[in-house]
Amino acid sequence: xxxxxxxVPLKQEEQIDLTSLNQYLxxxxxxxxxxxxIGRFTGGYSNLTYCLQTENKEYVLRRPPAGxxxxxxxxxxxxFKVLSLLKPHYSKLPAPIIYCESADIIGSxxxxxxxxxxxxxxxxxxxxxxxxxxxxxxxxxxxVDNLVALHExxxxxxxxxxxxxxxxxxxxxxxxxxxxxxAAETDSITSINEVAEWMQKxxxxxxxxxxxxxxxxxxxxxxxxxxxxxIVGVLDWEMSTVGDPLMDLGAALxxxxxxxxxxxxxxxxxxxxxxxxxxxQIIERYAQKSGRDLSDMVFYFVFGLFKNAVIAQQIYHRWxxxxxxxxxxxxxxxxxxxxxxxxAKAITSAIV
Numbered sequence: 613x614x615x616x617x618x619x620v621p622l623k624q625e626e627q628i629d630l631t632s633l634n635q636y637l638x639x640x641x642x643x644x645x646x647x648x649x650i651g652r653f654t655g656g657y658s659n660l661t662y663c664l665q666t667e668n669k670e671y672v673l674r675r676p677p678a679g680x681x682x683x684x685x686x687x688x689x690x691x692f693k694v695l696s697l698l699k700p701h702y703s704k705l706p707a708p709i710i711y712c713e714s715a716d717i718i719g720s721x722x723x724x725x726x727x728x729x730x731x732x733x734x735x736x737x738x739x740x741x742x743x744x745x746x747x748x749x750x751x752x753x754x755x756v757d758n759l760v761a762l763h764e765x766x767x768x769x770x771x772x773x774x775x776x777x778x779x780x781x782x783x784x785x786x787x788x789x790x791x792x793x794x795a796a797e798t799d800s801i802t803s804i805n806e807v808a809e810w811m812q813k814x815x816x817x818x819x820x821x822x823x824x825x826x827x828x829x830x831x832x833x834x835x836x837x838x839x840x841x842x843i844v845g846v847l848d849w850e851m852s853t854v855g856d857p858l859m860d861l862g863a864a865l866x867x868x869x870x871x872x873x874x875x876x877x878x879x880x881x882x883x884x885x886x887x888x889x890x891x892x893q894i895i896e897r898y899a900q901k902s903g904r905d906l907s908d909m910v911f912y913f914v915f916g917l918f919k920n921a922v923i924a925q926q927i928y929h930r931w932x933x934x935x936x937x938x939x940x941x942x943x944x945x946x947x948x949x950x951x952x953x954x955x956a957k958a959i960t961s962a963i964v
Contacts, residue, residue: 619651730834748887778821781855803952862912
């Protein structure tokens, strides 16, 4: 049986009871057919993503990681709801099939969706693919334009406004992520402490609320296998909500590091490859396409870096508690420290 090349065998803590899963699907979603084998997709540090192989088709199953207790980041029902609300109005996402709230079937809630065909560019594969400068230049523009398109969705007409409360969104996010950081703190990091204090004293002007993906980056984009400049799918909607659209842009910029910056970042992204936009070019194109005032982008960039540090800290904390044997998770502390230093420098220089 030919699995997707990006899948790996399951570790002990990732195992799924195939008999139990098939019994559930045959009763509640018989259109999937009988699952023959299961593999796990590589990449990602959050929810676990599996490839379900039938006789002639593949599906995708999503579930929380072992030891996760952060409801907002690992709520399978909410992620399924996002896909269900979006699908009639936005085509670049997989169709949701079924959500199971019970943990009795595979040990946790989960949902199943269709599997889209396409290429995902990651830090591990993109540098080896000899992608030309013109391709990355065109793709960078498409990446920004697609984010603008998501922010142009009518949140009331689509029902997406029920996903959150946009009023006071930025302040709630800052306070919430600061609280999450200290709840998962393992080491005292001066720069992180300074950034947390600065954000709570320097809130930006309010923006009209839009739908937010909240984790928009290269490895959450599915590209046309025959034309890497075309985005055919957007994945990982687990943190989607409604609120200030510049929080979404800031999160994207926080993953976007350029050639000449700290080489450690090269292991986590591919935006340093020749032809990619600079962060300044991304901001300029987004401003041009959206018409929004981006004069407060330093704040949003800093918050994006801080949020990434918190996510890494939560994962590192779970690893230290023994909930994962993944060596990647145990190596995250230097990245957390580096993200804190990078955010503090952006504040000092007032440059994204």
